[in-house]
Amino acid sequence: METWIFLRDLAQDYPMDPDYQQVQNYKELLVALRYVIPNPSERSKYAYYLDQTPVDPYLTNRLTFLSWIQKGSNQLVSTLDVEHRILMDRIWSYLWAVGQAYPNQPNFQEVLFYKNFFLTLENTLPGAVNRRVYVGVTHQVPVDRFLTSRTNLVKWLRIVHYHMTAQPPEADSIVEHFGVGHVRRHSAAYASVVLLGCAVLLYLTR
Structure with a gap:
C-alpha cells in the first residue's frame, strides 16, 4: 500500500501536458521501482500489474496517470x-x-x-x-x-x-479465558458474601 501512496504523491507534480522527455522520465522510474519495493509480496504484485496494464497509454497527462495508480491500488486493496x-x-x-x-x-x-x-x-x-x-x-x-x-x-x-x-485462539479458549474466568471471579465473590451473611445470621440468632 505504501508504494501506491508514494506514487500518488509523485503524480501530483506530473504535468497536465508532458513532453516526450517527461513521459520517458516517469516511465523509467515506474520500471525501476519494480525492483526496489521493500515488501516482496507488494513488489511481486506491482510487477504483475505493470506487465498486465502497461503504463504508457496513461502517461498522457496527470489525470490519466493518477487513474492508472488508482486502478492498481484498487486491485490490491482486497488482499489479506x-x-x-x-x-x-x-x-x-x-x-x-x-x-x-x-x-x-x-x-x-x-x-x-x-x-x-x-x-x-x-x-x-x-x-x-x-x-x-x-x-x-x-x-x-x-x-x-x-x-x-x-x-x-x-x-x-x-x-x-x-x-x-x-x-x-480457538473460540473455546476465548470463552474459557474471558467468559468462564469472569464467571468464576464473580461466583467466588458471591459465595464469600453468602458465607458472610450466614455467619452474621448465626451470630444474631445465638
Missing part, C-alpha cells in the same frame, strides 16, 4: 495483507482514540452510543476476513460488560486488537 495493514495503521489508530475519549463514569446514554458504534463495525470494517474475525471475537467477548469505564473499554480494545492482529 493489505486489509490487515489498513486496519492496523488507520482504523486502529482511530479506535484507540475512541476508547481513550470514553468517560470514566459513563451515563446510560453514553453506554448505548458506544455500544451501537462498536456493533456497527461488524458490518462496515474493510475486508471480509477482518469482519469475520471481529465478529467472532466480539460475539465471544461482548463489549457490554466492558462499557462500565474507560479503563475497561480500553481492556476490551486490547483483547480485540490482539485477536485481530495475531493468530486468534
Whole structure:
C-alpha cells in the first residue's frame, strides 16, 4: 500500500501536458521501482500489474496517470495483507482514540452510543476476513460488560486488537479465558458474601 501512496504523491507534480522527455522520465522510474519495493509480496504484485496494464497509454497527462495508480491500488486493496495493514495503521489508530475519549463514569446514554458504534463495525470494517474475525471475537467477548469505564473499554480494545492482529485462539479458549474466568471471579465473590451473611445470621440468632 505504501508504494501506491508514494506514487500518488509523485503524480501530483506530473504535468497536465508532458513532453516526450517527461513521459520517458516517469516511465523509467515506474520500471525501476519494480525492483526496489521493500515488501516482496507488494513488489511481486506491482510487477504483475505493470506487465498486465502497461503504463504508457496513461502517461498522457496527470489525470490519466493518477487513474492508472488508482486502478492498481484498487486491485490490491482486497488482499489479506493489505486489509490487515489498513486496519492496523488507520482504523486502529482511530479506535484507540475512541476508547481513550470514553468517560470514566459513563451515563446510560453514553453506554448505548458506544455500544451501537462498536456493533456497527461488524458490518462496515474493510475486508471480509477482518469482519469475520471481529465478529467472532466480539460475539465471544461482548463489549457490554466492558462499557462500565474507560479503563475497561480500553481492556476490551486490547483483547480485540490482539485477536485481530495475531493468530486468534480457538473460540473455546476465548470463552474459557474471558467468559468462564469472569464467571468464576464473580461466583467466588458471591459465595464469600453468602458465607458472610450466614455467619452474621448465626451470630444474631445465638
